[in-house]
Amino acid sequence: MIGLHLTNIDNAPYTGPGSRPLSEAETAYLAQFQHWLDTDRGYGAIQSTRPQTLSYGLNDSPAGLAGWILEKWRAWGDTGGDIEGSFDRDLLLTIVTIYWATQTIGPSMRDYVDNRWFLEPLGPDDIVTVPTGIALFANQHVDDGSPPREWVERLYNVVRWTPMSTGGHFAAAEQPELVARDIAAFFADL
Numbered sequence: 001m002i003g004l005h006l007t008n009i010d011n012a013p014y015t016g017p018g019s020r021p022l023s024e025a026e027t028a029y030l031a032q033f034q035h036w037l038d039t040d041r042g043y044g045a046i047q048s049t050r051p052q053t054l055s056y057g058l059n060d061s062p063a064g065l066a067g068w069i070l071e072k073w074r075a076w077g078d079t080g081g082d083i084e085g086s087f088d089r090d091l092l093l094t095i096v097t098i099y100w101a102t103q104t105i106g107p108s109m110r111d112y113v114d115n116r117w118f119l120e121p122l123g124p125d126d127i128v129t130v131p132t133g134i135a136l137f138a139n140q141h142v143d144d145g146s147p148p149r150e151w152v153e154r155l156y157n158v159v160r161w162t163p164m165s166t167g168g169h170f171a172a173a174e175q176p177e178l179v180a181r182d183i184a185a186f187f188a189d190l
Helices: 024-040 042-049 051-059 062-076 089-102 110-117 176-189
Strands: 004-006 128-136 156-163
Touching (some): 051 062, 062 089
């Protein structure tokens, strides 16, 4: 692998014994992230403990499935609360239809189960050493905080850091040209 390009930072680095103390920016980020966990992470609790029950209910109701999926796109996107201002209605309906027709909402939740119950915690030697480019799309409607570069550098060999002024969790759907340009620039420098 010659490089890794990310638009989301989902893994927390090792911060246990032997790691450097948290910076002020990291502490502020973790406080905002904890606030998000306390106020908006209920979906993760149900998906990681009762995914099968939830999936039966969602597979039984196209309106329920649409509500579940579209709420995430509204909250995690740079929508300002207006989902159709950021995403094309046909794209959103296509996403819901794919889940509905294939009945794959249940399998999509498996990651939450695996991460909650089977994920081994990272240790001090768990570091991604390949050059890593980060396009930071941190403008989610429900703010989970923006990780500072020093937080990300605890886990990744960051050689490109591009804060984006617009876009959220679904960056490739929200700002495809920005994502493509950043990927091209990152790999051109390698």
